[in-house]
Amino acid sequence: MTSETQAEAVTERTEKQIRNLIKPARVVLWDFDGPVCRLFAGHRxxxxxxxxxxxxxxxxxxxxxxxxxxxxxxxxxxxxxxxxxxxxxxxxxxxxxxxxxxxxxxxASAMPTPYADPLIRTWTAVGSRLAVATNNSPKVVRTYLASRGLTTCFAPHIYGRTQQLNHLKPHPHCLVRALNAMGSAPEAALMIGDTPSDYLAARAAGVPFLGYARNERKERLLRDAGATHLVSSLQPVLHAVRGIG
Structure with missing residues (x-):
């Protein structure tokens, strides 16, 4: 088998794994800083x-x-x-x-994660319901989503930092709030996150997890935490969602 054929086989296997992971998901829980945008791209x-x-x-x-x-x-x-x-x-x-x-x-200077905007819109268009579950302020999430014209894809399901800081991820509190508000069983949902705390919160809530690792450091941290389903780009996820729409 040539290296090109091997690469194609790996890609096909990865795409199949993604399809199997996302197909049962009726609710998609997004971490904010990372999967949706790089919040601190211009303000470190x-x-x-x-x-x-x-x-x-x-x-x-x-x-x-x-x-x-x-x-x-x-x-x-x-x-x-x-x-x-x-x-x-x-x-x-x-x-x-x-x-x-x-x-x-x-x-104001946050950078959209590549393919996040079309993925959010496509997932909404095929009938899935989306929520944000983040350690950032919900005010910040709403401000950013409004600037991208994405508010209707998530509202009112934006669950962020409250005064109870002991409920921040890896505590599953914001995920459980989202599931309860949307009437979803954990197994019918999917969490997209980019940190070990996202993975641990999803595991505690019983929610399947897809890790977004934009670089090797992120991938290593997620794998060390126990995450097994990872992508380095949201493009194959977008392709898979379009395929099941």
Whole structure:
């Protein structure tokens, strides 16, 4: 068998696996930052994390974070660290509000994930119902979807960060909320995510999972977490959905 023939066989096998995974799905749960868009393409998450740390230090709270947390490149890590030490406090509420404002700023320069827009519209057109289940603010999701003309594909099923930060993924809370609101059994749904926390939340909720790994690092992290069905592009998913429409 030539290398070209081998490649074609792998592609056909992958497409068959995708079809088998998506065909039973009547409800599709999307993570937001990653599968739908790169939220921080123009307003870096690393800079937001640094600003949150500096804001805390400016209030004399330098010792609230560990050295690793202060160096984190993920603003969610900073937020959750503060919540673990002061759950439900005004400090956490104010920090979450600051993060939401930064996410809203980032949404103006967010970059659509290749093939995401047509995939969302096609999946809706063939009769599937879509929801967003994310650790980002639902305000940010609604703002971005409106800018792309995609609101009607998801609304009102947008489930994001609340004041109960212990319910962020990998906790399955937002997935369960979506399933309950849409009257769907877990096995009749599909979660599309790009992080181990997405996979773990889907597994906890009993929802089949399709991982979107846009680079080798993402793929390695997802596989190490236990995810087995992965794609590096949404193009074959779009092709499969068109095939079952």
């Amino acid at each position: 998450a690393e800079d937001i994390a640094t600003e949150l740390v500096q804001w805390l230090e400016g209030r004399g709270l330098h010792g609230l974070l560990t050295p690793d947390e202060r160096k984190s490149l993920d603003p969610q890590v900073v937020l959750r660290a503060v919540d673990r030490r002061h759950p439900g406090s005004d400090l956490v509420a104010e920090l979450e509000e600051r993060l939401t404002k930064e996410e809203l700023r980032a949404s």
